[in-house]
Amino acid sequence: MIVIFGVFLLTLLVITAIAIVRTENLFVAVMLQGIASLFIAGNFFLLDAADVALTEAAIGAGISTVLFLSALALTSERERSKSSNKMLSFTVVAVAALVLIYATFDKPRFGDPNAPVQTHVAPWYLEKTPEYIDIPNVVTAVLGSYRGYDTLGEVLVVFTAGIGVLFLLGSGAPLGSLPQEKINEGLRHHLIPRVVGRVLIPFILLFGLYVQFHGEYGPGGGFQAGAIIAAAIILFALLEGEQRALSVIPARVLLGLVAFGPLLYLAVGIAGIVLGGNFLDYSVLSSDSVTGQQLGILLIEAGVGITVTGVLLSIFHAFAARGR
Amino acid sequence: MEILGLYYYWVFAILLMVGLYAVIAKRNLVKKLIGLTLFQSAVFLLYITMGKVDDGTAPIFSVTGSNIFSNPLPQVLILTAIVVGISTTALGLGIVVRLKEEYGTIEENEIQEIDER
Numbered sequence: 001m002i003v004i005f006g007v008f009l010l011t012l013l014v015i016t017a018i019a020i021v022r023t024e025n026l027f028v029a030v031m032l033q034g035i036a037s038l039f040i041a042g043n044f045f046l047l048d049a050a051d052v053a054l055t056e057a058a059i060g061a062g063i064s065t066v067l068f069l070s071a072l073a074l075t076s077e078r079e080r081s082k083s084s085n086k087m088l089s090f091t092v093v094a095v096a097a098l099v100l101i102y103a104t105f106d107k108p109r110f111g112d113p114n115a116p117v118q119t120h121v122a123p124w125y126l127e128k129t130p131e132y133i134d135i136p137n138v139v140t141a142v143l144g145s146y147r148g149y150d151t152l153g154e155v156l157v158v159f160t161a162g163i164g165v166l167f168l169l170g171s172g173a174p175l176g177s178l179p180q181e182k183i184n185e186g187l188r189h190h191l192i193p194r195v196v197g198r199v200l201i202p203f204i205l206l207f208g209l210y211v212q213f214h215g216e217y218g219p220g221g222g223f224q225a226g227a228i229i230a231a232a233i234i235l236f237a238l239l240e241g242e243q244r245a246l247s248v249i250p251a252r253v254l255l256g257l258v259a260f261g262p263l264l265y266l267a268v269g270i271a272g273i274v275l276g277g278n279f280l281d282y283s284v285l286s287s288d289s290v291t292g293q294q295l296g297i298l299l300i301e302a303g304v305g306i307t308v309t310g311v312l313l314s315i316f317h318a319f320a321a322r323g324r
Numbered sequence: 325m326e327i328l329g330l331y332y333y334w335v336f337a338i339l340l341m342v343g344l345y346a347v348i349a350k351r352n353l354v355k356k357l358i359g360l361t362l363f364q365s366a367v368f369l370l371y372i373t374m375g376k377v378d379d380g381t382a383p384i385f386s387v388t389g390s391n392i393f394s395n396p397l398p399q400v401l402i403l404t405a406i407v408v409g410i411s412t413t414a415l416g417l418g419i420v421v422r423l424k425e426e427y428g429t430i431e432e433n434e435i436q437e438i439d440e441r
Contacts, residue, residue, distance in 0.1 A: 003328045010335040017342045017362055026354055033358055040365050048394035049372045050382040055406045056368075064361070064410055071354060071417040075424045079352040081431045089349035093341045100337035110329020111378035113392075118377060122395040126383065138383040138396040139403070147400060154404040161411030168418035218384060223407045308407060315414045322421060 006046050013039040024079045026072055034065040050219035051139045054211070058227035063312055066234055070319035133293045135216040143221060144297035148280040151300070152265055155307050159262050162311030166255075169318040186241035197239040204232035212305050216294065222301040226308025233309075234316050242320045254314045261307025268299045332373040339366035351432040353420045357413060364409050371398040 016036040020029045037060025044053035083089070108115035129141045143151055187193045212225030237245035268280070275284040282296025283289035339362060346359025375395035383396040420430055427435050 006328055007331055010331060014335055014338055014342075017339055020358060020362065021342055021346045021350075021355075026352070026358075029355065029358055033361065036362070036365070040369060043369065044372050047372045047376045048380055048382045049375070049399045049402070050384070052368075052372060052399050052403050052406070055403050059406050059410050060365070064413065067410070067414050067417060068354070068358070071421055074421045075354060075430045079350070079355055079431075080429075081351045081433055083349040084351055084433070086349055089345055092348070093345045096344070097337050097341040100340065101334055104330060104333035104337065107333060110332060110373065111376050111380075113377050115374070117374050117398070118395055122397050125396055126393055130385065136385040138385070138393070139399050142396050142400045143403065150400075151404060154408050157408045158411045161408075161415045164415045165418040168415070168422050219382065221403075223403055227407065311411060315411075315418075318418070319421070 002046060006043065009039050009042050009046070013043070025077065026079060027069075027077050030065060030068040030072065033068070034061045037061040037064065051137075051221065051224065054219050054224045055227065058224060058231055062231045063227060063234065063316075066238075067315065067319065070316070070323070073323055074319065132290065133297070134290050135294060135297070137216055137218060137220075139219075140215050140221050140297065140301070144300055145282060145293055148269075148282075148296075148300065151304065152262075152269065152280070155262055155265055155304055158307055158311050159258060162258055162314055165315045165318050169322050186237065186244070187239050188241060194239055197235060201232050201236055204235070205229060208232060212301065213298075215301055216297060222304025222306075223308055226305040227312065229305070229309045230312035230316070233313055237316070237320070242317065246317065249313070251314070251317060254310050254317070257306050257310030258314055261303045261305070261310060264303035264306065265300050268296055268303070272296075329373075332369070336366050336370045336373065339363075339369065353423065353430045353432060354417075356432075357416050357420065360416075361409070361413060364405075368402045368405065371402050375399060 013036055016032050016039065020032045020036065023029050023032070037056055040060065041053045041056040044050075044056055108117075112118070125138055125142055125146060129135070129138050133141045133145055135141055208225050208228035211220035211228055212222060215221030215225070233245060233249065236248070268282070268285075270279070272281040272284055273279055277284035280296075282293045284292060285295050286292035343359045343361070343363030343366060346362065347356050350356055350359065375398035377392060377394045379390070380392045380394040381390055383393040383399070423435065424430050427438055429435060429438075
């Protein structure tokens with residue numbers, strides 16, 4: 001049954017991808033891309049990657065679509081020129097695809113428990129997590145503790161990209177200087193989206209907090225929670241107008257969040273050194289090393305969540321402000 | 325299972341190349357970024373496919389669950405890569421918006437023409 005479902009989703013995914021490239025209307029392409037993301041998220045779920053599916057659904061189908069649409073509003077909705085060297089590009093791509101497909105016959109069998117990728121460090125992670133960290137979700141344990149350095153790097157990349165967008169687009173004109181007619185009303189005059197949104201937004205925020213603090217026990221964590229909370233506030237901005245969203249969380253506060261998240265992460269790392277361990281060694285944070293690990297993961301996940309929320313919202317407001 | 329496994333890899337190859345085609349052949353910069361996103365998604369799909377173990381479940385210990393788990397490591401790598409991906413895509417879109425403001429177009433060939441003048 002799962003086999004049929006997997007093949008079905010993958011086929012739809014390929015069809016969607018080809019449609020995305022073929023259409024000349026960029027609006028259609030962006031919408032189709034949201035659908036493709038949803039198919040990919042479904043596939044991740046079939047492949048036992050619940051955490052990744054949650055992230056892809058929140059980011060790919062939600063925030064990415066909004067960002068592309070705001071960029072389209074600032075540029076243009078249609079492609080004007082024809083493709084360059086269609087035949088040549090198609091030949092190159094087709095040959096490369098054939099080579100890749102030929103290579104797949106040498107890959108280890110799908111789901112093989114003895115494939116090289118399964119016999120390296122993964123068994124150690126699965127075996128030692130209950131002893132060293134004692135949380136049910138191994139993905140969170142690897143993300144927060146075993147590969148904490150890696151995650152710190154990723155958080156700093158997100159931080160840098162956010163700063164980069166703010167440098168390129170500016171963080172927006174001050175609100176007081178805007179003429180009245182320029183103030184974006186959002187969908188405030190449309191009854192149905194407004195009523196539905198009012199009911200949904202508190203629950204999305206609550207779900208975001210659940211995902212943040214339940215990340216040790218179920219699928220979730222800072223990256224997913226940050227994306228979900230940002231999505232809820234972006235939804236609020238779309239429904240009530242950007243200005244109202246900015247009066248709830250001002251741009252200055254967002255900038256503070258962007259900086260505070262990585263600082264919190266780094267502070268937890270340095271606390272490890274100060275208390276006599278290594279950088280990002282959480283075992284020394286508490287008298288009991290397992291409790292210390294759990295505390296460290298909780299804190300760095302909070303740092304990750306704060307960074308992701310701050311960066312995604314700052315990027316959204318930077319694009320929205322450019323349109324004024 | 326055999327066919328499904330190969331099918332996942334084939335979809336990876338096709339998706340990767342569809343994305344690459346958009347990057348090479350299309351002249352619209354937003355379309356190129358969309359192609360890049362597809363390319364990226366294909367890589368994510370490959371990683372997660374390789375982490376799957378027969379009869380495994382999500383790597384979360386539960387009271388009643390089985391003790392065969394899929395590989396958590398590729399999941400961690402891709403989880404963070406998705407969030408990094410959206411941030412870098414946003415940076416790319418920011419550059420496209422600035423180009424539009426400077427040149428009045430987001431078509432690669434028109435930008436080149438303006439530059440050569």
